[in-house]
Every structure is written in structure tokens, then in C-alpha cells.
Amino acid sequence: MVGTPTVYPASDFDPEADAAALKKAFKGLGSDEDAIIEILTNRNNSQRQQIAAQFKTMYGKDLIKELKSELRGNFEDVIVALMTEPIEFQAKQLHKAISGLGTDEATIVEILSIHDNDTVVRIAQEYEGLYQRSLESDIKGDTSGTVKRLLVSLSTGHRDESETVDPEKAFADAQTLLRAGELIQGTDESAFNEVLCQRNRSQIRAIFAEYENITGHPFETAVENEFSLTSKESLLALVHSIRDRTEYLAVRLHDSMAGIGTDDRTLIRIVVGRSEIDLEDIKEAFRLKYDKTLAEFIEGDCSGDYKKSLLSVIA
Structure with a gap:
């Protein structure tokens, strides 16, 4: 696309x-x-x-x-982000998400889920060059359980990218996911990981449709019922990015400015990171979802040269 x-x-x-x-x-x-x-x-x-x-x-x-x-401040961060080569920028954003106080799993899912295999591999290579440690080893050292397995799988950049859809396999995978989750006591997390991290995006959307046909409710309901805390949030984010990457990023932008305080790092990362890719589409998805433009949100949430620089990038 x-x-x-x-x-x-x-x-x-x-x-x-x-x-x-x-x-x-x-x-x-x-x-x-x-x-x-x-x-x-x-x-x-x-x-x-x-x-x-x-x-x-x-x-x-x-x-x-x-x-x-x-x-100084957020304005400096916008300008430095604009001046940084895109792969290096994403690698540095991953490092900040991993090395800060606690782990920012939402950012790691975002970066690894919205890029294609080649870009993920290049980001991982850049990460290792910058920090002399592999992205995979840092993820393993900073996360655990379901989240660790999910993020490690995404970091390999091995997703099928053919975009061909096999309806029979989609039906079979939907049944496998149902048996791995809602039909058993406990959850076979590996089945969710395998399907969501390996199948191509079009095939996964077909699996979601089959799942809903069988159960009468969206796939997200299964995730809500079978997982909790960070595992649930990370899987729901991945599902959203697979369903509609543009809307997912629009929601990420909205959430970075909603509530008390602003998640400036996420706001800057998406505005700058998508400015040469699909930011115009994200702006439209934002307007349709929130009945306000991205510019109006930035106007109300940011100030000074920080605001001016963001508005100029999204114009």
C-alpha cells in the first residue's frame, strides 16, 4: 500500500x-x-x-x-529527529523504549509492527551497530513471558509478506486459535504468537473474519478474555496495527496528546517518522475518528517553536 x-x-x-x-x-x-x-x-x-x-x-x-x-526541549527533539537518518532514528527510539525506567512495550510493538521485514532487519542491524548489543538480547533481558516471545518474534523480521490469501488455511487457523484460547482452560499462547507474527497481514485479516464468523464476536474479544495486563495491551496493539495500520497510528497520536501531560516522544516519533511515508493518510484517519484535525489537537496541546515545527511537518 x-x-x-x-x-x-x-x-x-x-x-x-x-x-x-x-x-x-x-x-x-x-x-x-x-x-x-x-x-x-x-x-x-x-x-x-x-x-x-x-x-x-x-x-x-x-x-x-x-x-x-x-x-532546547521538545523543539530540539523535533529538529534532531528530522536530521537523523530514518533507520538510525527508529533504532534509537527502540533503545530509549528498552533502556528507560521500566520498558515501553507499546513503542516496541509500534516500531516492529508497522515496518516491513527489510526495515525491521535494518533497524536491528543499526541497533547492534550503535549499542554493541543485539536488539533481541536487549528485548530478552528487559521483558518476560508472552510479551518477550511476541517482541522477539516481531524483531526477527521474518513475517510472510506475500499478501496472498488462502481461505482454507484462514479457517483452519481460526479454529486453531479458538482451540488455543476460548475453548480450553488456560491459553496456548504459542498459537497466537505463531499466527500473529508469521502470517502475512492480508491472511491474518482473513483469519480475523473467519474467527468472527465462527464465534460471533471479534478476535479482540478473545485477546481481552485470554490475556491480561501488558500481554493483552501488546497483542491488542499488534492486532490493531494489522487490521488498519493507518488508523492504529492515528489512535497512537491521539493517545499521546489525550489526558494529563503529553507523550512527546511518541508524538514526535510518529509525526517525523511517517512524514515521508503516509502522514497525510494518518491525518485523514485521525479527522474521521476524532472529528478534529491533528493540527487542532497539536494547537491545543503544544506551544511555541515545538508547536510550530510539528505543524510545519504535518502541513
Whole structure:
């Protein structure tokens, strides 16, 4: 499925002029945040990498380090995210989710479930290069039980990606899942893991339809009944991302701004991470689901240059 981005390559791109304009924006007391936003949110990541290379050639300085010394807080985080190569950005986000106080399983499920096999493998390779430890070993060391098995399976990047649907196998898998869960005392968790982490997404949606035909209720009800706490939340998130990745990410964005405080890391990760992929589609799913635009939510939840930079990326 080809998505619609919000950020495109600048057509009259001149990395030398952009590097000079950024250098000028750093001069004097404070920096010209509007100029920084204007340049960096209107270039794609490949062009930003060229600006960084040009900046180093012209001034002998690392552009990201210069930006970090000039900027602060969430605004700095948005700009650094925009300047970071996408695979590296996702690897660093996984590390933060694993290495912080407690484990942010929701973020790990998000990153591993929305990307294709090749991207997951590249993220895992980048992770190992950055931290000298494998993503799998860090997941194993930080999680346990059902969640550990689920996340390890997702981190291998071995899902069938054929997207061919076999109705007979879908029916058989639905029956297997029913026997592994609602028809027995206790739960055979391995059956859920095998189906949800190995089958292609179209096939899994066919399994969900067969399951509902047999039982009269959605597959999510089985997850609600058979699992608890983090296992339940992680499986429900995976099911949602398989059913409709765009809506899943719209909900993730909404939830990052709902309630007390803002989950800025998730907000920035999805806005920046999907800006060149399908953020326009996510915006539309958001509007349909919540009857308010993503921009309106950001307006009400963020402030200052942080707000300006996010609004410019999603425009």
C-alpha cells in the first residue's frame, strides 16, 4: 500500500544556500528558530543529510551538534529527529523504549509492527551497530513471558509478506486459535504468537473474519478474555496495527496528546517518522475518528517553536 506523505523533496534544492542560511540563523544572541523550521521541515531526510554534509564542509562543524547547542526541549527533539537518518532514528527510539525506567512495550510493538521485514532487519542491524548489543538480547533481558516471545518474534523480521490469501488455511487457523484460547482452560499462547507474527497481514485479516464468523464476536474479544495486563495491551496493539495500520497510528497520536501531560516522544516519533511515508493518510484517519484535525489537537496541546515545527511537518 502506497501512502501519501506530508513532506516532499524541495524542488529548487541548494544545500550550500541552506547550510549558509542555517549558519546565519545561529548567529547572535539566541537563534532564528523560524528560519531553522522553514528550512528543515521543507526538505526531505535525504536533502537534510546533504545539508549536514555541506555544513561540515563549509564550516568544519557538525550540524546536529550545532542545533543541539542552539535549541532546547521538545523543539530540539523535533529538529534532531528530522536530521537523523530514518533507520538510525527508529533504532534509537527502540533503545530509549528498552533502556528507560521500566520498558515501553507499546513503542516496541509500534516500531516492529508497522515496518516491513527489510526495515525491521535494518533497524536491528543499526541497533547492534550503535549499542554493541543485539536488539533481541536487549528485548530478552528487559521483558518476560508472552510479551518477550511476541517482541522477539516481531524483531526477527521474518513475517510472510506475500499478501496472498488462502481461505482454507484462514479457517483452519481460526479454529486453531479458538482451540488455543476460548475453548480450553488456560491459553496456548504459542498459537497466537505463531499466527500473529508469521502470517502475512492480508491472511491474518482473513483469519480475523473467519474467527468472527465462527464465534460471533471479534478476535479482540478473545485477546481481552485470554490475556491480561501488558500481554493483552501488546497483542491488542499488534492486532490493531494489522487490521488498519493507518488508523492504529492515528489512535497512537491521539493517545499521546489525550489526558494529563503529553507523550512527546511518541508524538514526535510518529509525526517525523511517517512524514515521508503516509502522514497525510494518518491525518485523514485521525479527522474521521476524532472529528478534529491533528493540527487542532497539536494547537491545543503544544506551544511555541515545538508547536510550530510539528505543524510545519504535518502541513
